[in-house]
Amino acid sequence: MDSVLDQIGEWFKKMLVSGIMNQLTGLFDSVNTQVGDIATQMGQTPASFSPGIFSMIRNVSESVIIPIAGLILTFIACYELIQMIIEHNNLANFETWTFFRWVFKTFVAVVLITNTFNIVMAVFDVAQHVINNAGGLITGDTAVNADALESMQDTLEAMEIGPLFALFLQCMVVQFTIKALSVVIFVIVYGRMIEIYLMTSLAPIPFSTFGNREQSMVGQNYLRSLLALGFQGFLIMICVGIYAVLIQGVSVSEDIIGSIWGILGYTVLLCFTLFKTGTLAKSVFSAH
Helix, strand or coil: CHHHHHHHHHHHHHHHHHHHHHHHHHHCHHHHHHHHHHHHHHCCCHHHHCHHHHHHHHHHHHHHHHHHHHHHHHHHHHHHHHHHHHHCCCCCCCCHHHHHHHHHHHHHHHHHHHCHHHHHHHHHHHHHHHHHHHHHHCCCCCCCCHHHHHHHHHHHHCCCHHHHHHHHHHHHHHHHHHHHHHHHHHHHHHHHHHHHHHHHHCCHHHHHHHHCCCCHHHHHHHHHHHHHHHHHHHHHHHHHHHHHHHHHCCCCCCCHHHHHHHHHHHHHHHHHHHHHHHHHHHHHCCCC
């Protein structure tokens, strides 16, 4: 009878070990995939990320937003001309250079509007150059490798059924949490690019305000916001580099439960820091 119970217990133990190893094998695949793709996604400009979306955004902006920006620029130019007349006692003390200054400012404003997309892409080209250079310096494997999993299996086979069952339940919780975190990472990375497309679509309107000193703060803040979005990718790369170093520092020892929850904790920390990159980038460039 004891031998039968021992065989049942051994069978149940093997089943638990096999179930835990199956969970552990695919546990971090989703996060490792998302984290591994971050460097590739961050190094792309809006035009290269999705040419189809970029073409649509550019067409809509040039056909719908630029005419509105032209109306705003016309209003600002007329306002500037009226202010110039008033300031010089209704042209009683008129100086020719002020009129040419007004013409030059209006000309520059028109050039800015007609070349809005070139200027916006130049901002992201600079950011892409910085991110690509950072990607070559920030290296590290964020995946839990096969050797670590093999070491875990040896530890599992030496455990009793009770702790194995508890570990099996914990792995189920961790697996669900990891999948949720992988979705969060996906939303952060791709949400940043969608935000870039949305900001780019309205670019001509803030650019039309550069013709007036009082209203130019709108355009200046818009440029600062673009720089913040561009260099947010650099901060995300820094977060991934820190995450890689932390993951490599996790020792898969006999405390297998502590190792799994430690990796989960670092992944949660990665998601938290990714959320903070947008706010930090805006604070650095004084954008709001």
